[in-house]
Amino acid sequence: MKILFATDGSESARAALDFVQGFPFPEDSEIILLTVIDKNVFKADADKGLSEEQREALQATEKTLHEEGEQLLTKEADRLRQAGWAGFTQVRTGHPAKEIVDAAETLGVDLVILGSHGLTGIKHYLLGSVSSTVLEYAPCSVLIFRKPQTKPGAEKEAQLSEQDRELRLLLAYDDSGPARKAVDFCAALPLGDRVHLVVLTVLPLVTLYRQDIRQRLSWFWHEKKRAAQDALHRVTKEVRWATPNVSAELRESSDVSHAVQNVATELNSDLIVLGHKGKGAIEKFLLGSVTTRIARHAPCSVLAVRK
Amino acid sequence: MDNSLLQWIGDEALLQQFVAELSTPTLLIIIVVCIALLSKGADWMIDGVVDLAQRTGLPKIVIGATVVSLGTTLPEAFVSVMAAYMGNPGLALGNGVGSIIADTGLIFGLTCVLAAVPVNRFILNRTGWVQVSAATLLVIIAAAALMTTPEDSEPMLERWVGFFFLGLLVAYMYVTYLWAQQADGSATADNEEAAEELLGVGMSWLLVIGGLLLIIIGARVLVPSASEIAHRFGVPDDVIAATMVAFGTSLPELMTAIAAVRKGHPEITVGNIVGADVLNVLFVIGAAAVATPLAIPANFYYFHFPAMLIILYSFRFFISMNNAGVFYRWQGIWLLTVYGVYVFLQYALNIGAAH
Numbered sequence: 001m002k003i004l005f006a007t008d009g010s011e012s013a014r015a016a017l018d019f020v021q022g023f024p025f026p027e028d029s030e031i032i033l034l035t036v037i038d039k040n041v042f043k044a045d046a047d048k049g050l051s052e053e054q055r056e057a058l059q060a061t062e063k064t065l066h067e068e069g070e071q072l073l074t075k076e077a078d079r080l081r082q083a084g085w086a087g088f089t090q091v092r093t094g095h096p097a098k099e100i101v102d103a104a105e106t107l108g109v110d111l112v113i114l115g116s117h118g119l120t121g122i123k124h125y126l127l128g129s130v131s132s133t134v135l136e137y138a139p140c141s142v143l144i145f146r147k148p149q150t151k152p153g154a155e156k157e158a159q160l161s162e163q164d165r166e167l168r169l170l171l172a173y174d175d176s177g178p179a180r181k182a183v184d185f186c187a188a189l190p191l192g193d194r195v196h197l198v199v200l201t202v203l204p205l206v207t208l209y210r211q212d213i214r215q216r217l218s219w220f221w222h223e224k225k226r227a228a229q230d231a232l233h234r235v236t237k238e239v240r241w242a243t244p245n246v247s248a249e250l251r252e253s254s255d256v257s258h259a260v261q262n263v264a265t266e267l268n269s270d271l272i273v274l275g276h277k278g279k280g281a282i283e284k285f286l287l288g289s290v291t292t293r294i295a296r297h298a299p300c301s302v303l304a305v306r307k
Numbered sequence: 308m309d310n311s312l313l314q315w316i317g318d319e320a321l322l323q324q325f326v327a328e329l330s331t332p333t334l335l336i337i338i339v340v341c342i343a344l345l346s347k348g349a350d351w352m353i354d355g356v357v358d359l360a361q362r363t364g365l366p367k368i369v370i371g372a373t374v375v376s377l378g379t380t381l382p383e384a385f386v387s388v389m390a391a392y393m394g395n396p397g398l399a400l401g402n403g404v405g406s407i408i409a410d411t412g413l414i415f416g417l418t419c420v421l422a423a424v425p426v427n428r429f430i431l432n433r434t435g436w437v438q439v440s441a442a443t444l445l446v447i448i449a450a451a452a453l454m455t456t457p458e459d460s461e462p463m464l465e466r467w468v469g470f471f472f473l474g475l476l477v478a479y480m481y482v483t484y485l486w487a488q489q490a491d492g493s494a495t496a497d498n499e500e501a502a503e504e505l506l507g508v509g510m511s512w513l514l515v516i517g518g519l520l521l522i523i524i525g526a527r528v529l530v531p532s533a534s535e536i537a538h539r540f541g542v543p544d545d546v547i548a549a550t551m552v553a554f555g556t557s558l559p560e561l562m563t564a565i566a567a568v569r570k571g572h573p574e575i576t577v578g579n580i581v582g583a584d585v586l587n588v589l590f591v592i593g594a595a596a597v598a599t600p601l602a603i604p605a606n607f608y609y610f611h612f613p614a615m616l617i618i619l620y621s622f623r624f625f626i627s628m629n630n631a632g633v634f635y636r637w638q639g640i641w642l643l644t645v646y647g648v649y650v651f652l653q654y655a656l657n658i659g660a661a662h
Contacts (some may be wrong), residue, residue, distance in 0.1 A: 204393035207319035208386045209527070209555040210534045211398060214548040220604065222395050254320050254393075 001029040001187040003087075005108040006100045006134075008035060009072045012115030016145035017076060019301065020113055022165060023081050031087040033077055034103055035069045036096040037062070066091060087253040097133035105139050110232050110307075112138050135295055135304060141185065141276070143297055143303045148270065170269040171239075172260050172294070176232045178275025182305040183235050186273055191243035199235050200249040200263055201228050207254040225250075234247045265299045276304035322528070326535045334536050348567035351503035352378075355514030356575055362508060365592065368430050371567075371578025372585075373480075378519035379559035379579060380406070380586040382526060384594055386556055391595035394600045396634050399595040400464070403558060403587045404611045407442060409557045410587075412618045412646025414564045415580045419639025424573040426629045431581070433486060437479060438581045439623045441588040447614050449603050464592070464601040472593025479585060485571025522559045528557035549654040584619070614649045618642060 005020060007013035020031070050058070073089035080087065092099040104112050117128040118205045135142045171186055173179045183199075191197065203225060215221050232248040240246050253259035264272050276291045295302045326334065356375060360367040383406045391399035418424055452462035530551060537547050554561075560583055567575040595601060625638045 143309075204395070206386065206390045206393055206395055206398060207323060208389055209382065209530045210323075210547075210552050211386055211390065213399060213534060213544055213556075214552045215395060217545055217548050220395070256393075303427065 001026050001111060002107070002109040003029060003031045004034055004037070004100070004104050004107060004112045005031055006034050006096075006112065006114040007072070007076060008066060008096070010115060010117070012117050012145065012147065014076075015147050016115045017079070019145050021080070022086075022167070024167070024189070024195060025193055026190060029085070030109060031080060031085050032103075032109065033073045033080070033087065033089040034100065035073055035089075036099040037065050037069055037091065037093045038096055039094045062093075066093070071099060090302040097130045097137075100134050101137045101139070108141055111141045111143060113145065116144050116301075130271055132292070132296070135276075135292065138306070140307055141303065141305045143271075143301065145207070145301045146298065148268075150299050165194070167195045167271070168267060168269045169195060170260070170264050170267060170272045171172040171197060171199045172274040173199050173201050173232065173235055174256075175201070175228065176275065176277065178277045178305070179274070181307070182273050182275040182303075183238060185303075185305045186237045187242050189242060191239075193244065195243045196245040196247075197239060197243055198247050198249055198262065198263075198267060198269070199232055199239070200251065201232050202251045202253050202256045202259040203228055204256055205252045205254050212254070222237075257290045257297070260290075260294050261297055261299060269300050271301045271303055272298055273303045273305065319518050319531070323531050323535075326531045329535075331536065331539060334532055337532050338529060338536065338542075341532065344521050344525035345529065345562045346566065348518040348525060349562040350570070351514045352518030352522065352563065352604070353566045353570050353572060353575060355511045355516075355518060357570075357572055358511035359508075359515065362511065365487050366427065366430060366574070367572055368427050368574045368578035369483070372430075372434055372582030373483055373578075374515060375563060375575065375579045376582025376586050377590075378516075378523070380562060380583050380591060381523060382556040382559065383587060384591045387591045387595040388598050391598045391601060394599070396595075396599070397604045398602050399610065400592060400603060400607065402614050403592040403595070404607070405553060406557055406591070407587045407615050408611075408618055408646060408649055409554060410560050410580050410583050411622055412642050412649065413554075414557065414560050415576065415622070416639045416642030416646060418564050418568055418573055418576045419634045420636055420637075420643065422568045422571075422573045424577055424634040426626060426632055426634060427574060427577070428626070430486075431626045434483070434578075434581050434585070435623060435626050437482075438584045439619050441475070441585050442615055442619050445588050445592065446616060449607065449612065452603065453608060455469045461602040461604070464596045464603060466597060466600050469593045469596030469598075472589045473597060476586070476589035476593060479589060522562055525562075526555065526558040529558065545654070548646070549650065553650075557604075574658075608609040610652070614645070618645050618649075621645065 003020075003025070005017065069091045070089075073091065073130060075089070077089050090103065092103060094102075100112060100114065100228065103109075114131055114134060115128075116131050126127060131144050144154065169186070169191075171182060179210050186197065204216060209275075228250060232250060236246045236248050249263060251259050251263065260272060260274075272294060274291055274294065277289055295304065325338075328597065330338070353377065356367060356370050360370055383402050387399040387402045390396075390402065432529070447460065449464065449467055452464065456462040534547050534551050538544075560579060563579055564576040567573055567579075592601075621638075623640060625634060629635070629638075
């Protein structure tokens, strides 16, 4: 698997790299470390009113930043190499989100990984602007790392190295094309014994004006529920050979993304895996995509599988 | 506090949770308050409509068919679009068709029994035709879908049908506006009522819109509260579904009808029902089909569509036969009977099974 890891030296990015090292990627994976120097800071080209001196100063700063970027990447790359990863580094200049998407395209990677909030991300927002743009426009799967809230008893666990720690995955499945892609993605990973995988289906229920009472009584609903159970059964069988610790959950809710987040909180999940649906303009206008909403509000990291 | 109140109204899950935690006496008080809100809102709205009619010279029936209908079909539109989007096309379609049947059969039938409803032929002959045509068009498109769909897949109302209906809705609005302008000069019998002291235009609009808001909020809270109480008293779910839930989104129309009859303006109800029927097809089903293509369950072809057509064509027939200028009481009884049979069949024989 070819992975593009975007870092800006922020705390979030560093924690994300730890997470990546503990994640069961295939043996032959290679990782490309990328850092983007934000072009917005240097509008020098456009500004003609600058004196020669000022321009030189700017260029010097840019050069320093570039070097700092290189240094950061070399340091992180060393860390990865020690852990046995293959790969190379790249520094780009421009708009961060755009450069990350471009790099993913030209390098033909399978997965982009980045932290939920970089240096530019204001913690107040639920998802940094770079992460949400990459999630929307990347040509491949995107993993947005979010540092889990410290849970009681997590202290002890934190002392275990990432490789030994239990990893709890939540696979949101709805029997659609993209969701099946997410299943294939998981089934192709060497998950192993330390991974616990829960496959979750949430059946949408219309609760307005208590239509749910009506809905639950109808044959249509029963049929849908049975079909969902069958599909869950099929999927658990499919991923079972990747890890023996697989279980299924079926929930009913008026708000699918909310329900997925709730289950993730309940199960202390480390990562939510879901298929990214390219929604049409009308759906986006009406409700926004479930993937985006989950990525925004999730209590943990989110992997949106695309392609 | 303000914020959480808004959330209860917007988020049904929160509302239901809140209702479930209340004690039975509190719930009963809430239900009484909701009914009071509903009837107060309907009163305000009727006052506003009457005032607007006198002020603008538009017949009350026209205002009933436009502003009032748009407001009272909002719950249906909301439910249907959500249901369609969330992958329950049967519910979306059932809501639109079911509302037409409930509005025309139950609410209009009841109004005819309770009051002498004048037949304003000039208007009913036009808007009334739109009402019947819209529903007939829906059935024709559905039938065409059935015939062109291969055996193994379900017939669909495609997205283009939704856009087509919404386009027709715009055209209908425009034509109604033109008709209203014509009516302006000619049939203004309404205006002959002694022009008492009139409220300001702003005030009457405020009454109409404020009244509508009260009605919508009242119904929104009443349905889950009443369902919860019924549940606690051991009423089985399928009975709740066939009554309270099936009827929940038509509550605004019912309250409007009651207030209109009480205040002596039954023609507003006629307008409201006719307008709501048109909007249930063009607006509710149209918007739902735009949200997502709607599969048409088989029972619509042999149960819901025929029931809807019987009720609508009876209504149409009554308009053209009533030379006396009012709807007869027996006509109301007929509409009520058809509605009763429909509900009975749906419940007892379970062939309509909630869809």
